[in-house]
Amino acid sequence: MRRLLIGLPALWLALFFGLPFALILKVSLSQAVIGQPPFTPLFANGSFQGSLANFALLLDDELYLEAILASLGLAVSSTGACLLIGYPMAWAIAGTSRRWRAPLLALVALPFVTSFLVRVYAWIGLLRPTGFLSEVLQSLGIIDGPLALVPSAFAVAIGMTYTYLPFMVLPIYASLEKIDPALAAAAADLGARPMRVFWSVTVPLSLPGALAGSLFVFVPAVGEFVVPELLGGPGTPMIGKVIWQEFFNNRDWPLASSLAVVLLVLLAAPIALSQKSQTPAARGLG
Amino acid sequence: MSGRSLRVLALGVGFAFLYGPILWIVAFSFNEGRLVTLWSGFSTRWYGELMKNQRLVEAAGLSLLIAVASASVATVTGALAGFALARLGRFRGRGLVAAALGAVLTLPEVILGLALLLAFVSLDAWLGWPGRGAGTIVAAHATLGMAYVALVVRARLADFDRSLEEAALDLGATPPQVFLRVTLPLTLPAIGGGWLIAFMLSLDDVVLASFVAGPGATTLPMIVFSSVRLGLNPQINALATIMVGIGALAVMAGIWLLGRKERRA
Amino acid sequence: MKQGALSVEGLTKRFGDTVVLDGLGLSIAAGGFTALLGASGSGKTTLLRLVAGFEAPDEGRILLDGADVADVPAYARPINLVFQSYALFPHMTVADNIAFGLRREGIAGEELQRRVREAMALVRLEGLGERRPREISGGQAQRVALARALAKRPKLLLLDEPMAALDRGLREHTRSELKRLHRTLGTTFVLVTHDQEEALALADRVALLDRGRLAQEGTPEDLYERPASLAVARFVGRLNLLEGRVADSGGALTIEVGGIAPIEARPSGDYPPVGSTVAVGIRPERIDFGAGDNARTAVVSEVTYLGEQSVYRLALAEGVEIRASRPNRDGIAARVGERITVSWPAAAALVFPGEAA
Numbered sequence: 001m002r003r004l005l006i007g008l009p010a011l012w013l014a015l016f017f018g019l020p021f022a023l024i025l026k027v028s029l030s031q032a033v034i035g036q037p038p039f040t041p042l043f044a045n046g047s048f049q050g051s052l053a054n055f056a057l058l059l060d061d062e063l064y065l066e067a068i069l070a071s072l073g074l075a076v077s078s079t080g081a082c083l084l085i086g087y088p089m090a091w092a093i094a095g096t097s098r099r100w101r102a103p104l105l106a107l108v109a110l111p112f113v114t115s116f117l118v119r120v121y122a123w124i125g126l127l128r129p130t131g132f133l134s135e136v137l138q139s140l141g142i143i144d145g146p147l148a149l150v151p152s153a154f155a156v157a158i159g160m161t162y163t164y165l166p167f168m169v170l171p172i173y174a175s176l177e178k179i180d181p182a183l184a185a186a187a188a189d190l191g192a193r194p195m196r197v198f199w200s201v202t203v204p205l206s207l208p209g210a211l212a213g214s215l216f217v218f219v220p221a222v223g224e225f226v227v228p229e230l231l232g233g234p235g236t237p238m239i240g241k242v243i244w245q246e247f248f249n250n251r252d253w254p255l256a257s258s259l260a261v262v263l264l265v266l267l268a269a270p271i272a273l274s275q276k277s278q279t280p281a282a283r284g285l286g
Numbered sequence: 287m288s289g290r291s292l293r294v295l296a297l298g299v300g301f302a303f304l305y306g307p308i309l310w311i312v313a314f315s316f317n318e319g320r321l322v323t324l325w326s327g328f329s330t331r332w333y334g335e336l337m338k339n340q341r342l343v344e345a346a347g348l349s350l351l352i353a354v355a356s357a358s359v360a361t362v363t364g365a366l367a368g369f370a371l372a373r374l375g376r377f378r379g380r381g382l383v384a385a386a387l388g389a390v391l392t393l394p395e396v397i398l399g400l401a402l403l404l405a406f407v408s409l410d411a412w413l414g415w416p417g418r419g420a421g422t423i424v425a426a427h428a429t430l431g432m433a434y435v436a437l438v439v440r441a442r443l444a445d446f447d448r449s450l451e452e453a454a455l456d457l458g459a460t461p462p463q464v465f466l467r468v469t470l471p472l473t474l475p476a477i478g479g480g481w482l483i484a485f486m487l488s489l490d491d492v493v494l495a496s497f498v499a500g501p502g503a504t505t506l507p508m509i510v511f512s513s514v515r516l517g518l519n520p521q522i523n524a525l526a527t528i529m530v531g532i533g534a535l536a537v538m539a540g541i542w543l544l545g546r547k548e549r550r551a
Numbered sequence: 552m553k554q555g556a557l558s559v560e561g562l563t564k565r566f567g568d569t570v571v572l573d574g575l576g577l578s579i580a581a582g583g584f585t586a587l588l589g590a591s592g593s594g595k596t597t598l599l600r601l602v603a604g605f606e607a608p609d610e611g612r613i614l615l616d617g618a619d620v621a622d623v624p625a626y627a628r629p630i631n632l633v634f635q636s637y638a639l640f641p642h643m644t645v646a647d648n649i650a651f652g653l654r655r656e657g658i659a660g661e662e663l664q665r666r667v668r669e670a671m672a673l674v675r676l677e678g679l680g681e682r683r684p685r686e687i688s689g690g691q692a693q694r695v696a697l698a699r700a701l702a703k704r705p706k707l708l709l710l711d712e713p714m715a716a717l718d719r720g721l722r723e724h725t726r727s728e729l730k731r732l733h734r735t736l737g738t739t740f741v742l743v744t745h746d747q748e749e750a751l752a753l754a755d756r757v758a759l760l761d762r763g764r765l766a767q768e769g770t771p772e773d774l775y776e777r778p779a780s781l782a783v784a785r786f787v788g789r790l791n792l793l794e795g796r797v798a799d800s801g802g803a804l805t806i807e808v809g810g811i812a813p814i815e816a817r818p819s820g821d822y823p824p825v826g827s828t829v830a831v832g833i834r835p836e837r838i839d840f841g842a843g844d845n846a847r848t849a850v851v852s853e854v855t856y857l858g859e860q861s862v863y864r865l866a867l868a869e870g871v872e873i874r875a876s877r878p879n880r881d882g883i884a885a886r887v888g889e890r891i892t893v894s895w896p897a898a899a900a901l902v903f904p905g906e907a908a
Contacts, residue, residue: 006377009367009432013386016429019408020401027404037407085303088296095293104297106537111304114533116490117507118526121514122307125314128518130324132310165304194289216392223394225493230514240396247400247497257404260397267394275388278437452605453638455625457652457703463626467651471642 021264028054028258032251039254054258063237064259068266071239074153074228075221078160079168082217083210085161086168090209091202093169094176105173112166120159120230127155127231151233159227164220168213171277175209176202212277219270223263239263308530315523332524339521342509349489349506352420356427357484363428364435364484365477371436372443390433399497402426406498418500426494431484438483442476443469482540486533553581554616555706555739557602562611564597564763571597573763574611579756581616584733584740586754588747590786594763599709599743603632615706626655631700632709635716637692639684645695646671646680652703670702673732690721694728701736710742714749726753747787751775759783777819781830781903790832790901791873797825803897806831810868812847816900823904832901835862838875840884843894849873851885865893 029050030040042050058064093104111119126132129146137143149155179202187197225240232238239259247256315333319326336342370377371384390398406422409415416422450472454464492507499508513519558578564571572594579585589595600606602613604625612619620628631652639648649667658666671677674694679687687695693713700708713729714722730753733740744750750757751771759766759774766786767779778784785792795808800822806814806829814831823829852872853864861883863875875893877884885891 002374002377005366005374006370006379006383009363009370009436010379010383012363012429012432013367013383016402016405016425017386017390020398020405023404023408024397024401037411085300088292089300092293092296092300095289107301108304110534110537111308114308115507115510115526115529117492117510117514118311118522118529119307121510121518121522121526122311124514125518126307126310162303162307165300169300219392220394223396225394225396226511240394243396243400253404256400260400263394263397267392271389271392274392275385278388278391447636447638449634449636449638450640452603452625453632453634453640453699454651455605456603456630456632457699458626458655459651460624460626463655468640 024257024260024264026050027254028261030254032254037253038251054255055262057255058258058262064239064242067237067239067242068262070153070236071222071224072266074157074160074236074238075218075224077157078164078221079214079218081157081161082165082168083214086165086213087172087206087210090169090172090176090206093173101177105170108166108169108173116163117226119163120227123155123159123162123231124150127158150231151236153232153236155231156228156236156238159231160217160221160224163227164217167216171212171216172206172209175206175212179205208277212274215270215274215277219267219274222267311523311526312530314520315527317520317523320520332520333528336521336524336528341504342506342521342525345504345506345509348420348503352423352427352505353485353488356424356488357431357481359424359428360431360435360484361477361481364432364480365439365473367432367436368439368443372440387433387436390430391437395491395493398430399426399494402429402494403497418498419502422498422500423495423503423505426498427484427488427491430491430494431480431487434483434487435477435480438476438480439473442473446472479540482536486536489529489532553737553739556581556616557707557739557741558614559598559602560612560614562598562601562613563609564594564601564606565609571763572601572608572611575760575763575765577758577765577768579739579741579758581739582737583756584730584742584754585756585758586742586744586750587758587760588744588750588786589760590745592762593760595743595745595760596711598760599632599711599741602707602741603630603709604628629703629706630709631703631705631707632711633693633696633700633713635711635713637684637696637716639692639695639699641684643683644680645676645682645684645687648684648695649699649702652699656703666702670698673701673735674698674728689716689718690725693717693725697732701732701738705738707739707741710740712744712746713742714744714746722749729753751787759786761786775834778901781832784832784901784903789835789874789876791835791838793831793833793871793873795829795831797823797827797829800825804902806902808871810871814900815845815897816902817897818900818902823902827904829905830903832903833873833895833899834901835874835876837899838865838873838893838895840875840877840891840893842892844897845900846892846894849891849893851887851889851891854883854885854887856883865891 026042027039029052030042031051031053032038033040040049042048089108093101093108096104124131127149128134129148131150133149134143134147137147138145183201183205184197187201188194192200223240224238225244228236228238228241229244232241243256243259243263246252246259314325316328316330317325318329318331367383367387371380374380402422402425406416406418406425410417416425446469450468451464454468455461459467490507492505492511495505495508496511499505510522510525513522556579560576562572562575575594575598587595587598597606601608604620604623608621613621615628615630640651643651646667649670650663653663653666667680671680674697676691676694676698679691679695684692684695693716710729714725717725726749729740742750742753751774754771756768757771757774758768761782767774767783769777774783774787778787784790793808793814795806795814797804798807798813799805804816804818804822806816808814808831816831847867849865849867851863852866855862855864856879858879860876860878863877863885864872865875866872
């Protein structure tokens with residue numbers, strides 16, 4: 001009984017998580033060849049054939065470093081934008097009466113379950129030169145000619161903010177909801193004005209939620225592929241996109257693997273940090 | 287500005303941002319003309335054309351099949367993992383299982399897709415199994431879905447009053463009976479919610495599927511992705527509207543399940 | 552012969568490095584109403600969980616009617632528990648909650664219906680059978696928990712802090728209900744509580760636990776009037792404590808206490824030797840206003856009016872204060888600042904040898 005309970009999921013994870021990541025590490029040390037599989041074996045003729053050549057190449061070619069920096073930069077801006085839009089939303093929902101909270105939260109989560117591709121697709125329509133935003137700005141006289149926002153890094157940031165916003169709102173709401181309302185009342189009673197109460201009581205106590213939300217946005221954003229592929233042009237070489245191109249276009253599996261290893265190392269700390277927050281954040285879901 | 291109007295402003299801005307693009311898609315799916323930026327009259331012609339697009343309809347069928355299969359596998363493995371993590375105390379490998387599930391949740395899909403593909407290719411070379419196609423997509427999606435199911439089930443069990451299980455034991459229920467009559471019924475809404483999340487994730491995924499599909503299998507998101515790359519297309523608006531509808535239905539089902547939990551708990 | 556006699560021998564339970572039960576020995580007679588009393592951390596909850604079968608002891612035996620039940624799993628023990636949180640199954644109706652334990656015994660059909668009705672009648676729950684736990688009040692929930700446990704006709708009923716979740720008004724009522732149930736059924740009742748008032752009011756025997764050991768077992772009166780140790784005396788009821796040295800043990804015991812006239816005491820049992828340090832305890836209600844044994848003058852420094860009685864803080868000397876309580880039948884007996892004569896019978900002083908107050 002006990003064996004089955006642990007054994008089945010553990011076996012599954014070993015097969016479809018442990019093994020894959022061991023292989024990524026292995027393939028990152030080999031070289032691309034034309035064949036099946038398209039990489040050299042790590043052991044041949046009884047000796048170790050692996051090398052760090054791929055990693056040396058990554059260091060050598062500025063393209064990869066730029067991709068990593070661009071990814072980090074865009075992930076940070078998207079996280080910041082999510083925080084800016086998401087925190088007030090979470091705060092507003094936590095402040096409504098109990099009756100309204102569940103439906104409002106459902107409204108936040110609803111886009112999350114509608115197709116991700118579809119939501120990104122919508123922004124192409126809204127941001128292109130003949131799109132909604134450009135037309136509105138022109139008719140208001142703010143800009144003269146058509147505005148081409150897509151493809152651009154700005155569009156990628158908007159797309160990622162849009163995609164991951166629910167991930168930010170839900171954990172912040174969860175931590176705001178836990179704050180005893182008597183604390184704000186006590187602060188007010190002791191002479192704090194509403195703004196002071198907000199900054200001295202509400203914000204510090206909701207920081208764990210804000211941190212969790214930021215990690216839930218930041219980590220997937222760094223490695224995002226679909227959004228930069230659809231909304232970004234050649235000017236935004238995010239690392240997820242580069243991995244994809246190395247794999248599908250150049251069929252260089254070892255180089256793609258070594259890029260994945262680099263990305264994994266970059267994200268190891270934030271992923272580990274976000275693990276603690278997952279279970280509390282999931283309470284609202286189930 | 288009063289607190290109340292600040293709240294209305296925050297929610298107004300947020301929800302406009304979240305729903306504006308979706309409303310735009312829905313509106314233009316009913317546009318007569320081919321241009322998705324210029325309104326030229328109401329029509330449902332794009333829905334009709336969508337239905338005639340054989341490739342798309344087939345891919346949608348395959349996607350549904352994959353989503354049901356992978357969500358079901360994910361629910362079994364994920365619920366078991368959730369129970370093990372929440373209820374078995376310390377066991378060997380507990381930390382590894384928890385860390386692996388947590389990593390699957392947050393890892394960029396590109397990495398997970400690449401890693402899974404390497405595993406499938408290697409397994410195929412060693413064992414002649416599993417090949418590449420719908421089966422490997424199911425396995426990949428089940429791995430992703432499992433992490434979500436385990437998370438939701440674990441959170442539910444963590445909030446669960448342990449004395450309920452002890453009460454059942456005290457009243458003469460053997461451990462298997464305690465599980466079947468008390469623990470399982472009270473966890474079922476979370477398990478159902480987990481299945482729905484896994485189902486929606488599978489139906490939505492393009493990255494994992496693209497890596498592990500091989501030439502044989504094409505899912506709906508893969509077709510949508512390749513056509514979106516080529517530019518805007520009112521058929522996609524129509525399809526998107528249908529998908530939004532399915533998503534809304536799933537959320538309502540989820541709320542209904544949650545409501546059941548509330549009523550019962 | 553009555554059933555439901557419980558005894559534990561050398562019971563030890565550790566959690567990591569913490570010893571929660573330390574070789575505990577205790578006997579509970581069949582058919583009685585015993586309170587396990589103790590502060591938090593005394594081990595009373597652990598004892599309850601061991602008896603119910605949720606935990607296994609590290610050492611020692613648990614005997615029910617003379618048979619060791621340590622290896623009997625919780626679901627097979629003829630012992631049932633009323634949980635502090637009630638632990639009613641939220642996904643079942645009240646009737647299904649009560650039927651749950653009966654169904655596990657294979658009882659079904661007419662017999663099941665009859666036993667459920669019987670249990671509901673016993674705790675006066677008629678008409679609530681189809682409600683869900685969240686649709687009933689706290690007092691009703693407690694009665695469902697009682698009915699659910701009693702429906703199994705256990706040899707021993709454990710009650711874990713049954714009044715903790717009830718408001719004051721309901722407690723009085725519940726107390727007399729529990730006494731009535733105990734009289735009607737003759738089942739052994741074991742009440743676990745940290746509330747001494749509740750233990751004294753409900754039980755005919757009280758076992759006081761202190762740091763995983765049995766401090767004293769006896770009638771409520773035994774514990775209050777004849778505490779076995781200073782710890783028992785301090786835990787049960789209120790106590791004035793003075794520290795002193797035995798000056799003379801011929802006839803009555805004469806104890807010198809710093810700052811005030813020597814105290815005369817006639818404790819039961821052996822007298823401590825002359826010259827030894829002792830703690831002297833006097834219950835506030837044993838202090839009389841007026842002349843008698845141990846008479847001395849005192850200044851009233853504070854009066855606390857409590858309705859049926861008042862509590863007076865009395866300064867016997869600089870830095871030596873005691874509290875006395877008097878019924879208010881004839882009004883308040885003294886005012887703040889008043890100088891009065893107080894006394895207490897020599898037999899009322901509790902003397903604990905070798906202990907510092």
